[in-house]
Amino acid sequence: MEVENNSANHGNGEVGPEGAIQHYLAGLSDHRTLSFFHYKIIDLPVIVYDDGLHIYKDINSMEQAGLFTECEHKIVHKDNPAQGVAFDASITSLVCFEWIAMIIGVVLFSLAGRKYKKGTVKAPSGLQNLLESVVSFVRNQIVIPNIPGRAGHKLQHYFYALFFFILIMNLVGLLPGGHAATGSIATTLALAITSFLVINITAMKESGVGTWFKHLLGGAPWWLFFIMIPIEFISLFTKPFALTIRLFANMTAGHVVLLSLTGLIIYLQSYLMAPVSVGFSIFMLALELLVAFLQAYIFTILTAVFTGIAIGDHAEHAEHAN
Amino acid sequence: MDLVFLAAGLGAGLAVLGAGLGIGKLASAALEAAARQPELASKLQTMMIIASALIEGVALFACVICFMLTTK
Numbered sequence: 001m002e003v004e005n006n007s008a009n010h011g012n013g014e015v016g017p018e019g020a021i022q023h024y025l026a027g028l029s030d031h032r033t034l035s036f037f038h039y040k041i042i043d044l045p046v047i048v049y050d051d052g053l054h055i056y057k058d059i060n061s062m063e064q065a066g067l068f069t070e071c072e073h074k075i076v077h078k079d080n081p082a083q084g085v086a087f088d089a090s091i092t093s094l095v096c097f098e099w100i101a102m103i104i105g106v107v108l109f110s111l112a113g114r115k116y117k118k119g120t121v122k123a124p125s126g127l128q129n130l131l132e133s134v135v136s137f138v139r140n141q142i143v144i145p146n147i148p149g150r151a152g153h154k155l156q157h158y159f160y161a162l163f164f165f166i167l168i169m170n171l172v173g174l175l176p177g178g179h180a181a182t183g184s185i186a187t188t189l190a191l192a193i194t195s196f197l198v199i200n201i202t203a204m205k206e207s208g209v210g211t212w213f214k215h216l217l218g219g220a221p222w223w224l225f226f227i228m229i230p231i232e233f234i235s236l237f238t239k240p241f242a243l244t245i246r247l248f249a250n251m252t253a254g255h256v257v258l259l260s261l262t263g264l265i266i267y268l269q270s271y272l273m274a275p276v277s278v279g280f281s282i283f284m285l286a287l288e289l290l291v292a293f294l295q296a297y298i299f300t301i302l303t304a305v306f307t308g309i310a311i312g313d314h315a316e317h318a319e320h321a322n
Numbered sequence: 323m324d325l326v327f328l329a330a331g332l333g334a335g336l337a338v339l340g341a342g343l344g345i346g347k348l349a350s351a352a353l354e355a356a357a358r359q360p361e362l363a364s365k366l367q368t369m370m371i372i373a374s375a376l377i378e379g380v381a382l383f384a385c386v387i388c389f390m391l392t393t394k
Contacts, residue, residue, distance in 0.1 A: 141368070242379040249382040298375045305372055 020266050024259050028252070030184065031093040032059045032070075036177045044096065048075055049087035098181040101168040109164075138163050138300065146304040151206050151311060158198060163300040166191065170251065170292035174285065182295075183251040185244065192240035195303040199239070203310035215312060239306050243299060250295050254288045330391040333384060341381030345374050 034041045043058030048068060056062035063069060068085060069078045075090075077083050112128045124132050142163070143156045166182060173180020181187045204212045218228040261277045261284065352370040356363040 145368075242376075242383075245382050245386055246375065246379050249386060253385075298371065301368070301372065302375060 020263075024263060028183070028255055028259065032090065034093050034096045044091045044093065046075070047089045047091065048085050049089060050077075050085040094179060094181045094184045094187065097172055097179050098169060098187060101165065101172050101181060104172070105164050105168050134164075135160055142297070142301050142304050146301065146308040147202075148308060148311065149206070151202055151307070155198065155202065155307070158194075159300055159304060162191070162195070162303065163296050166247070166299055167293065167296035170296060173251065173255075174288055174292065180251050180255070182247050183255055185248045188244045188247040191247070191299070192244040195243060195299075195306070196237075196240040198303065199307045199310050200236070202307050203312070206311045211312065212310075215310070239302075243302060247295055247299055250291055254284065254291055258284050258288075326391055330388040333391070334388040337381045337384030337388070340384075341377055344377040348373050348377065 031044075032046065033043050043060070046054075046056040046059055046062045048054045048056075048062075050068075054062075054065075054067065056065060059070060062075075066078060068075050069081070070076075071081055075085050075088050077085070108127065108131065112131045115124070115128050138160055139156055143159045144152050146152075147155060169181045169187070172178045173183060200212070203215070216229055216232045217225060218232050220228045258281055261280050265271075265273045265277050348370060352366050356366050
């Protein structure tokens with residue numbers, strides 16, 4: 001948790017309890033530098049699109065260039081601070097943590113995959129065993145039971161990637177100095193957009209565009225169409241929206257509870273509170289570990305279930321016919 | 323301004339109340355079903371998690387609204 005560890009250089013009594021807690025809350029959000037505890041590792045580039053692409057090495061060189069300035073974590077025009085930029089695509093600390101999660105995933109799987117490339121028929125062991133058990137769990141418990149027919153076999157790689165990416169991002173958030181990239185709504189929204197595309201494109205491919213449109217009618221009699229079509233159309237978008245909010249809120253809620261428990265010490269300004277806070281924090285961190293796995297599982301299984309529903313009866317009939 | 327905080331706190335509490343009732347009812351039904359037919363337990367567990375995730379999702383919408391009230 002990055003938040004807990006920023007106290008070293010700020011808890012020196014200059015700010016009151018409320019100020020310190022405000023500071024911790026800011027630690028939950030995105031940063032423009034990548035830091036390990038309070039040691040700054042690198043400044044991150046600022047990329048701004050606003051009547052042309054502007055790229056700066058870091059936030060200070062952006063300030064010096066004189067076009068834009070930072071105000072309450074938002075980049076605004078220097079001459080008109082009320083107006084924000086059109087599009088802020090900066091590489092922030094959460095983007096870095098996302099990349100770190102990607103690198104960890106790629107390294108883990110290429111290490112495990114090397115053994116398969118050698119073609120030995122020995123029983124798997126070590127890392128290979130660990131990953132293989134999780135991969136087969138995803139296939140046998142999540143993908144195959146929920147997505148009927150050949151679509152399940154074709155889509156399984158997407159679900160492995162989804163599950164492990166979310167899981168590793170969540171677990172990076174539990175490392176000391178780490179930050180869960182899934183605690184940002186932008187990350188979870190991007191993941192939900194991929195699942196939205198997978199759900200609908202698979203449905204169109206498997207049961208045809210006509211059936212997909214027929215699905216929008218919901219199988220109701222024609223005089224209900226003026227109610228059914230808007231409801232089904234909205235439900236297309238509420239599914240990925242719920243996925244977005246669920247993952248984001250679960251990851252953020254864990255951080256906020258930990259922050260509140262730590263904040264009790266500062267707020268009550270008493271050493272007696274420390275054992276209580278630490279005890280509850282350990283319990284919450286154990287719970288966060290469970291939540292990290294559970295949320296990766298829930299995001300993946302819900303995407304699989306929605307895909308199965310979107311494909312609908314058509315594919316099932318085809319399977320029975322075979 | 324203070325009323326906004328009151329509203330947000332009450333709203334979050336009410337949302338949690340509803341979600342707690344829903345998930346509790348769901349879990350009790352799933353446990354009863356699993357006790358009747360233990361061989362279906364793993365299938366029931368998956369369905370229970372899916373349904374509880376949907377209930378939780380609705381509760382989280384409410385909590386996000388409450389959170390937005392306090393930070394607007």
